[in-house]
Amino acid sequence: MAQTIRTIKKYPNRRLYDTEISSYITLEEVRQLVLDSETFEVRDAKSGEDLTRSVLLQIISEHEEKGQPMLSPQLLSQIIRFYGDSLQGFMGPYLERSLQVFLDQQQQFRTQLNSLLGQTPWSMLNELTERNMEAWKSMQRGLVDAATQANPANPANRGTKK
Numbered sequence: 001m002a003q004t005i006r007t008i009k010k011y012p013n014r015r016l017y018d019t020e021i022s023s024y025i026t027l028e029e030v031r032q033l034v035l036d037s038e039t040f041e042v043r044d045a046k047s048g049e050d051l052t053r054s055v056l057l058q059i060i061s062e063h064e065e066k067g068q069p070m071l072s073p074q075l076l077s078q079i080i081r082f083y084g085d086s087l088q089g090f091m092g093p094y095l096e097r098s099l100q101v102f103l104d105q106q107q108q109f110r111t112q113l114n115s116l117l118g119q120t121p122w123s124m125l126n127e128l129t130e131r132n133m134e135a136w137k138s139m140q141r142g143l144v145d146a147a148t149q150a151n152p153a154n155p156a157n158r159g160t161k162k
Helices: 026-034 052-065 073-082 086-119 120-150
Strands: 008-009 016-018 023-025 040-044
Touching: 008 023, 016 026, 026 052, 040 052, 073 086
Parallel strands: 008 040
Antiparallel strands: 008 016, 016 023
């Protein structure tokens, strides 16, 4: 079954209308669609022009103004410098791939952290204790074996020449 693209219409009064739920929505609700990985497009209600990018940039802009910004002035300046540059066409795909690698590494880190934190403190302590006991037993066996072989009174060592 093909996934349909959710359409949001933007009216001249700057209001956004979600055609799927037949209701006006806010920019924050559009942001939630992004967080929920919903596929959507924003279209001008009159002309049908695709406004998705400008709405997404507006969401980024609003979030950059609040709290701790993610995009420094230096980074923004560097991005602006690529507009009109001969390498402009490579910058978007490069940033997308770089961000995907970062997201993959972040997911891998979270998975590893969750596997560690998913254990109760007691199970972690028990596992550590068992490993320490095995290491201790192995060391003791090694010492006993070494002492047995070094003892000339040991019947197992009689009849062997050194």
